[in-house]
Amino acid sequence: MTGESSRTALTGCLGMFPGQGSQRPGMAQYLLGEYPVARELFDRADDVLGIPLSHICTDGDRSQLAATEVAQPAITATSLAVWQILRDAGYQPGAVAGHSLGEYPALVAAGVLSYESALVLVQLRGQLMAQAAAQVPGAMAAVMGIPADGVSAACQAASVVGVVEVANWNEPLQTVMSGETEAVDEAGRVALAAGAERVVRLDVSAPFHCSLMSGVQEEFTAELALHDFADPRLPLISSVTGDYVHGGEQARELLSLQITRPVRWVEVLRRAAEHPVTAFTEIGPGRVLSGLARRTLTEASTRSTGDPRRLTALHSALQPA
Incomplete structure (x- = not known):
């Protein structure tokens, strides 16, 4: 397969961003070692968040990454580093979606949120969820x-x-x-x-995605109001509704609702298949979403990027011959 035909084959796909639980020690080590754009993005994340996120994602141990307030920005930054690496190589998905936390990098990919806003929001989201865990x-x-x-x-x-x-x-x-x-x-x-x-x-x-989390929703909604939300420049499917997001204000509202609403991932995948999308690329750490896609849509072709071998293979496939 030539580079151009491979690139064409990869354009009719759903870019899927994983949620919390996909973090693991050293998950960004190969990104920061091999791709200058990843180093640039993590340097920005360190500055925005005021924590050594790049160090945590390369040398941090499992206990550091287990903290919700750390795991959420760590997964977001890692996923967006992979996204930018693929984009620079010519990756053009037909649509994007994210599983719970993964909606934040999906919103950045679709041009709805800035990178900095996404990081600030997921850091607060993690902090509020950590508080809820102690109270609920x-x-x-x-x-x-x-x-x-x-x-x-x-x-x-x-x-x-x-x-x-x-x-x-x-x-x-x-x-x-x-x-x-x-x-x-x-x-x-x-x-x-x-x-x-x-x-x-x-x-x-904590009992996430249910009505018991309503106590943190008000504070988070107030923070959402401080950030700019643009209309999507790329088709974006919400895991709150299982349907397309049609504007920036709707995206803002859905992030507020997401805290207490269930994740409709089966509906997301089936909606994407109507696009039509036949290939599914997991962008970020882990391979959970690839497995869910294969078991939901038996004809689906899936690729993941959560380790050096898989990311290198996809990156190479996207390069012109």
């Missing part, structure tokens, strides 16, 4: 092996115990619940009785 005890659990409506029914049945809601529609047979710990446990028991293969408690610090 709760849990999240992934249910595997039954359709989403079965998980919704389990949450409804367990609501007599406490708050429990669907938080993520990740793939047709994987749905995440969020809420008060006893209610989440009860919903898990109901789901297993209904035929679920497994219910796995997630290693998270």
Whole structure:
């Protein structure tokens, strides 16, 4: 395949930005070592955030990256460094989307938010979520092996115990619940009785993407009002609605709603497939979204960029012959 035909093949794809949980020690080391643009972006991030993010993303340990207020800007900066590397090589996706936190780099990629605004917002988002974790005890659990409506029914049945809601529609047979710990446990028991293969408690610090997070929404909404939001220059699909974002003001509102609303990732992927998009590129650390795309759309072609080998392969494919 020539460089030009490869580039053409890669233009009809969805650029997918991963969310929290994709961080890992050393995740930006190869970026900063091989690509000057990555070093430039991380230097800017260090200045904007007032923390040594570039050091944390190259030499920080797992415990440093586990802190929500650090993990969120770390993933955002790493994802946007990969994005710029690919863009400089000629990458032209048909649309972009992000899973929860991943919506922030997706908004930058679509021209809605500046790089600096995205970093400031995710830093505050992480800080507020860390505060919520201390104030709002709760849990999240992934249910595997039954359709989403079965998980919704389990949450409804367990609501007599406490708050429990669907938080993520990740793939047709994987749905995440969020809420008060006893209610989440009860919903898990109901789901297993209904035929679920497994219910796995997630290693998270708070019950994200449910109504229990409403206490941090007001402060975050006030911060959103201080930043400029432009209309998208690239098709952008929101994980809050599973549909396209039509303007900057809508994007601002959706980021506020995202804190308490579920992630509609299955709808995002299916909407992208109508574009039509047949290829899916995960831009940033990890390979979770690539797996979700393959299991949701069985004909999907996926690529990830979370390690040197995979990023180099895609970068090379984008170069002219």
